[in-house]
Amino acid sequence: MFHLRRHWGTLVASASRRPPWVEVCASFATDPRQYDGTFYEFRTYIIQPAKMNEFLENINKHIHLRTAHSELVGCWRQEFGGVMNKVFHIWKYDNFAHRAKVWEALAKDKEWQEKFISKSLPLIVQQKNEITYLVPWCKIVKPPKEGVYELATFQMKPGGPALWGEHFQKAVNTHIQVGYSKLIGVFHTEYGTLNRVHVLWWTETADSRAAGRHRSHEDARVVAAGELGDWVLVQHELLWVQNMLSQKVCVALN
Numbered sequence: 007m008f009h010l011r012r013h014w015g016t017l018v019a020s021a022s023r024r025p026p027w028v029e030v031c032a033s034f035a036t037d038p039r040q041y042d043g044t045f046y047e048f049r050t051y052i053i054q055p056a057k058m059n060e061f062l063e064n065i066n067k068h069i070h071l072r073t074a075h076s077e078l079v080g081c082w083r084q085e086f087g088g089v090m091n092k093v094f095h096i097w098k099y100d101n102f103a104h105r106a107k108v109w110e111a112l113a114k115d116k117e118w119q120e121k122f123i124s125k126s127l128p129l130i131v132q133q134k135n136e137i138t139y140l141v142p143w144c145k146i147v148k149p150p151k152e153g154v155y156e157l158a159t160f161q162m163k164p165g166g167p168a169l170w171g172e173h174f175q176k177a178v179n180t181h182i183q184v185g186y187s188k189l190i191g192v193f194h195t196e197y198g199t200l201n202r203v204h205v206l207w208w209t210e211t212a213d214s215r216a217a218g219r220h221r222s223h224e225d226a227r228v229v230a231a232g233e234l235g236d237w238v239l240v241q242h243e244l245l246w247v248q249n250m251l252s253q254k255v256c257v258a259l260n
Contacts, residue, residue, distance in 0.1 A: 044098065044139075046138045048094070050092055051095075052130070053091045054131055068121045072112070072122070077097065077098040078096075079098050139193065141203070144189070153210045156208075160203045160205070165201075178192060178205060186217070188208045189205070189208075
């Protein structure tokens, strides 16, 4: 008897007596990181168009009350791509017990509830969240200075990294080598739409990003890595800026 568990889109078996195919699956495991409970919550807020400035001002004024409870990785306002008037946060938690403890404390934090929640909720049209993990070959890095952030989201074919993981890593590394933008982190979704991978990039300006993209299309290395397209169902690009939010709030990446 052995047990199956989900592991970055694949099923991995564990037992005292492993069947032969388990060794094959193990090659796609996430190494020691599979035992790390750290995850990242993506929270997206759609704000009433006429209330965006008010919402951002409220964040700047009171976000310190929220970050006293858990770590804010980053906070951005959307500039281009899809539904407008979005504010996007990434929060880091040690594990699910840690998140539960944080949210219990927030519910009891009268100052947070009165100064931020009660004033912000009427401004919000919709809230969304996803629970994500970093891929095993990536660590979050801090950008060198202020800039713009691109969130590239890939809806992959079912099957997990056993089918497309190597191609995905190769494609990301190829774009890193081109050098027009800096990789901040690669995340895969655990709760939310499955088989989804988010790649967060930093670029100095939107124009430098556009110039870099045009240059990359002519780069032989990028063309050679195009086989990833065989595994992608949908790709979506969002450009986030932080110029309406304080540097302290928006670039707390570490």
